[in-house]
Amino acid sequence: MSLVKVNEHIYMVDVEVAGARNFIASYILRGEKTIIVETGPISSVYNLIHGLEELGVKPEEVAYVAVSHIHLDHGGGVGPLLRRFPKAKVVVHERGAPHLANPERLWQQAQSVLGPIAEIYGKPEPVPMDRIVAAHDGMTLDADGVTLKVLETVGHAPHHLSFYEPLSNGIFTGDSAGIYLNEIGVIVPTTPAPFRLDMALAALEKMASLKPSTLYYTHFGKAEKALEKLQFYAKQLKLWASIAKETLEKGEGLDEMRKKVLEQDEAVRKALEYVKAHRVFSEKSLVGSMFGIFEYVKNFGFQA
Ligand SMILES: [Zn+2]
Numbered sequence: 001m002s003l004v005k006v007n008e009h010i011y012m013v014d015v016e017v018a019g020a021r022n023f024i025a026s027y028i029l030r031g032e033k034t035i036i037v038e039t040g041p042i043s044s045v046y047n048l049i050h051g052l053e054e055l056g057v058k059p060e061e062v063a064y065v066a067v068s069h070i071h072l073d074h075g076g077g078v079g080p081l082l083r084r085f086p087k088a089k090v091v092v093h094e095r096g097a098p099h100l101a102n103p104e105r106l107w108q109q110a111q112s113v114l115g116p117i118a119e120i121y122g123k124p125e126p127v128p129m130d131r132i133v134a135a136h137d138g139m140t141l142d143a144d145g146v147t148l149k150v151l152e153t154v155g156h157a158p159h160h161l162s163f164y165e166p167l168s169n170g171i172f173t174g175d176s177a178g179i180y181l182n183e184i185g186v187i188v189p190t191t192p193a194p195f196r197l198d199m200a201l202a203a204l205e206k207m208a209s210l211k212p213s214t215l216y217y218t219h220f221g222k223a224e225k226a227l228e229k230l231q232f233y234a235k236q237l238k239l240w241a242s243i244a245k246e247t248l249e250k251g252e253g254l255d256e257m258r259k260k261v262l263e264q265d266e267a268v269r270k271a272l273e274y275v276k277a278h279r280v281f282s283e284k285s286l287v288g289s290m291f292g293i294f295e296y297v298k299n300f301g302f303q304a
Pocket of ligand 1: 071073074175190218
């Protein structure tokens with residue numbers, strides 16, 4: 001676990017799932033009360049709890065645990081955190097709320113989509129309904145001195161949220177702005193099926209319209225030049241979609257799309273090199289993202 005102060009009132013914990021550094025971040029916002037953004041998976045949540053202890057956060061101090069969405073690497077650790085922090089409520093998109101209360105289907109889906117990675121992340125615990133805040137766009141989370149504004153940013157998942165933080169003019173992006181491999185300075189898509197490109201692009205515009213200066217990626221870390229990065233990601237998604245379109249028009253499949261993406265997207269070439277030595281992130285996830293865009297274009301079409 002490493003705890004880094006990333007701003008006057010914001011700390012980042014690298015939860016180091018399965019020992020993988022620079023891959024999953026949780027954030028701790030400290031006002032009079034405390035807000036946690038993203039829990040990481042349940043298997044590494046004790047690293048986050050150690051970070052909170054290191055900061056001296058008292059059990060009754062945590063007001064909210066805000067999760068961008070319920071996927072295991074973002075909200076999987078909610079259960080142990082709520083037990084540890086008895087006054088905290090988990091903030092999740094209303095469509096995600098039932099799956100926090102009863103994670104069985106989520107767990108089954110994660111196993112079929114992620115395979116052995118699901119076991120690395122671990123099975124989430126059910127969360128009591130009365131600890132869940134079903135959030136909607138525009139809602140403000142107030143921790144006396146720090147606030148977060150809820151932004152509905154669906155596309156990656158139909159229940160995805162991002163959180164705008166006014167003091168640093170920053171956005172906690174979850175998976176709505178892609179994966180930022182901070183060690184090599186590269187952004188790659190996270191667009192597994194059923195991905196909605198139209199909604200994801202609308203979400204990127206919505207975030208860009210706030211003119212943020214900082215992004216706080218879950219994968220991974222704080223990054224400046226926020227607008228540039230949001231615009232880059234939108235362009236990258238459109239490039240992949242036009243490649244998918246061309247592939248489909250020729251009657252070709254995912255393999256062909258993969259080849260063309262590699263030819264045309266330098267970021268992905270660098271990422272593929274980088275993931276070779278990675279314990280959790282893999283070429284399979286990148287190809288899964290290509291499949292998500294391929295399926296979207298097949299079902300909904302795409303106009304460049
Ligand atoms: Zn993720």
